[in-house]
Amino acid sequence: MKEGIVLLLGRPNVGKSTFVNNVIGQKVAITSPKPQTTRFPIQGLYSDERGRIIFTDTPGIFDKTKDSLAQKINRTTLESVNKEFDAVLYFIDPTRKRDFEEARVLGIARKIKAPVILVVNKNDKKQTYLPQYMFLEDEFEETFHISALKSHGFEDLLDRLFEILSEEKEVSMVDPDHVYPLLNMDSKTFIAELIREKVFIMMGEEIPYSTTVVVDKIAERKNNLTYIKARILTTNDRHKKMLIGVAGRKIKELGSYARKEIALAINKKVFLDVTVEVDPHWQEVLYS
Ligand SMILES: Nc1nc2c(ncn2[C@@H]2O[C@H](COP(=O)(O)OP(=O)(O)OP(=O)(O)O)[C@@H](O)[C@H]2O)c(=O)[nH]1
Ligand SMILES: [Mg+2]
Structure with missing residues (x-):
């Protein structure tokens, strides 16, 4: 091998x-x-x-x-x-x-x-x-x-x-909490990435770059349902309003798109609770 x-x-x-x-x-x-x-x-x-x-x-x-x-x-x-x-x-x-x-x-x-x-x-x-x-x-x-x-x-x-590639080499698996076949990401990060992707796909030019996603909680509930709490962080109030949309329509659409893909990925029913927050400093803390 x-x-x-x-x-x-x-x-x-x-x-x-x-x-x-x-x-x-x-x-x-x-x-x-x-x-x-x-x-x-x-x-x-x-x-x-x-x-x-x-x-x-x-x-x-x-x-x-x-x-x-x-x-x-x-x-x-x-x-x-x-x-x-x-x-x-x-x-x-x-x-x-x-x-x-x-x-x-x-x-x-x-x-x-x-x-x-x-x-x-x-x-x-x-x-x-x-x-x-x-x-x-x-x-x-x-x-x-x-x-x-x-x-x-x-x-x-x-x-x-x-x-x-050589025969002898053994590659070490990096993160014990990884989501196979991902080797360096835990479930919270992977789910946050799936939500972030929807921001990249659905939102206009600059918003994806002022935005990140944090997953706070993943909990198993009754009837094969997984509850996920996530926050979309953006650096300014104008982008927050655009992410939420008129009467909350944008965030609903974004959440529903992300929920469907997460459900497929983890093969469970998913309740996704996703909110938008302004955090001017997220870039300093994340990806450090
Ligand atoms: N037509 C065509 N589009 C492609 C192909 N490969 C990638 N794309 C498209 O190119 C765009 C960028 O693809 P990504 O895989 O996100 O590119 P990347 O190199 O990972 O980009 P960064 O993460 O920004 O560095 C997406 O819209 C893809 O669908 C290809 O072989 N053919
Ligand atoms: Mg890429």
Whole structure:
């Protein structure tokens, strides 16, 4: 059996989390069309008859660190690069122009000693800007073209990863309270992430970035019902009003969307009690 850790790198929105979910076959990382969806490294376990791979999904690296949250997010990715891993998947998205963010990721990738594989994602779409990225093929060991969304091209990539990984290595499972196949997240954090994803999907441009989610309580009740108490924290009152919506309609819709997915994920009936609070300091406390 082969075992190893594979790190994903790339700028925001290239499809790293989508890949991790679809290769594992289960949602471990939230995804959205907005950049900077992932905020901390997420370890998901892939296994088949050949062995086990821990895929470490990281937040997208960006160049301009506007605020303290953005700086923290970048820092967690840079910390992952300094930890132990056996190979790197460097994701690019040629449906978008190459820009200064790509240069930042490239700078990091160049310093990595483990094998770096270039993964050209979104090949189900027109890859208008592919020529801008072609020089990267000479920089790294090899290139694979995939669609993370459609799960195309995974087999060849996995074959290559298992060739790289060694026989002897034993990877340690990180968090004893993890939600399998997630290795570094407990249930409260995972549920908070599912709710945060709905904020990313349903709310306009800036709200997701002023917002986080905390799950305070998960309690088993009668008749296979799970009670969950969660709070959406936002830094300002204007965003709180928008999250609640006219006559509470927005928060109701958001809660109902999240509840359905949580119920599916934990295979139980769920009562989700979700409220919105202003907390100007949540960014200082969380993700520290
Ligand atoms: N068409 C297409 N869309 C994709 C593909 N992979 C990802 N996407 C979409 O691209 C968007 C971003 O995907 P994510 O997986 O959240 O990207 P990410 O790299 O994890 O982004 P950050 O967490 O912000 O760093 C989502 O809307 C995905 O559905 C793909 O292969 N094809
Ligand atoms: Mg992500």
